[in-house]
Amino acid sequence: MGSDDLEPITPDAALDYYLDTRRYDLAEDTYSTHRYRLKSFVRWLRSEEYGDGEITNMNDVDLRTIHAFRVFKREENFPDVEPCNAMTMQGQVSTLRAFLRTIAGIDAVPEELPERVMLPRVDGDEEVDETILSAERARTILEHLIQWEYATTHHVAFLLLWRTSCRLGDLRALDLDDFDREEGALSFRHRPSTGTPLKNKSNGERDVSLKPHVVEIVEDYVDGPHREDVRDKYAREPLLPTQHGRPATNTIRTWIYKWTQPCRVGEPCPEGRDPEECEATDHRHITTCPVNVSPHPIRAGSITAHRDAGTPREVVSDRGDVSEQILEKHYDQASERDRMRRRREYIPDNL
Missing domain, CATH: 1.10.443.10 (Intergrase catalytic core)
Structure with a gap:
């Protein structure tokens, strides 16, 4: 289907259509999860602040749009929301594909678009993106x-x-x-x-x-x-x-x-x-x-490099605007042995 064959529809109207059609065939918790995830996508589409410019017609959504949204969720995300790890991203993209499949049925997006959106690969219990710039x-x-x-x-x-x-x-x-x-x-x-x-x-x-x-x-x-x-x-x-x-x-x-x-x-x-x-x-x-x-890997690499150089955790936390808990889990990718070596200098000789 070419772009000339699509029917214009706003992101909000497309979301309303999807939620209405899925209201009775999804479990209540799943329905709420889909609504939450897709509201995030629609918010990003409408935003001149976070996206690449406001998108008011779902006909204009393509693979590059989806990729830009995935990068945003993985590296920045909205205020008060941490960047998505691999597991969270997989769920986000899975729901997005379901949304695109449904609205493809009303000619809002090309019918081949949902199948071209690839799910992120997750290995085992992966929770953190370990890609950093050394x-x-x-x-x-x-x-x-x-x-x-x-x-x-x-x-x-x-x-x-x-x-x-x-x-x-x-x-x-x-x-x-x-x-x-x-x-x-x-x-x-x-x-x-x-x-x-x-x-x-x-x-x-x-x-x-x-x-x-x-x-x-x-x-x-x-x-x-x-x-x-x-x-x-x-x-x-x-x-x-x-x-x-x-x-x-x-x-x-x-x-x-x-x-x-x-x-x-x-x-x-x-x-x-x-x-x-x-x-x-x-x-x-x-x-x-x-x-x-x-x-994002530059930020993660910078934080790790600061910690490896002996910069105290609270200093890195303040400079990078990241809580110490999130810093250790999501950004500081040092090995357990490297972390042990960092702590060594703070252990007194005589206790």
Whole structure:
């Protein structure tokens, strides 16, 4: 079925249709779970804040839309909701496929779309996504950026993600005035009325110190030729703008996908691909690269690297706006033996 054969319908109307048709053939608990999961999807579709732009017609939903939603749920999610682990994501996508199958019957989406949505694979009792960017890989990328992309928007974005352990949305929210040269610090502030909420709202507000060499790079960026002197639609000055204003979350995500490709920093492809022929070097297909990562593994890798370097848990928790319990479960991917070694220095000789 081509797009010309589809019947327009809003996400809310499609959800109402699905819930009405499934009301009597799903158990009460299952029905409530489906409603909760799909309300999240519809909320994301309608949101200019969290998605790639508001979608008001289900006819416009395609595989790229579904992929972007999965990335959002896995790496950011809505305020007060933790990112989905593999088990949760599998349930989310399973329900989404059921929804798409049902509304395909009323020509809201192409009939082949549900079958093209692949379920995440889960091994055993997997609860945590263990994909992280290692400190070694981060250093390699930063060394390349310093040499070839010094004080560009991409360089500063990657550097701040790695050094502050912040979320993608936190980075996007930074204004020029949030960078304090004298103190060597960044201020993360919750500004939902002008398009940049923090995940944990006002509780996520904090000031984060930067090392002198990081401050120097940010200063060179702010004062140099690579930063666009533009304002966003709220007349604010983003710290990391594009030519069109404040970047969308997907724009920043694409920057990270690009620079975590080994071929971009002069290394051979672990999959043996020829960069000259690989479609994943095209920004339109960059998510098909089997070895690059998105911002969330940078956050997880940064937190782990800080802990490995001896940074106390409470300090990492405050800098990264993550509870100590969630930090240990979802972000700090050190082995039990590595954690033992960290604790060793805190054990007194004489008790």
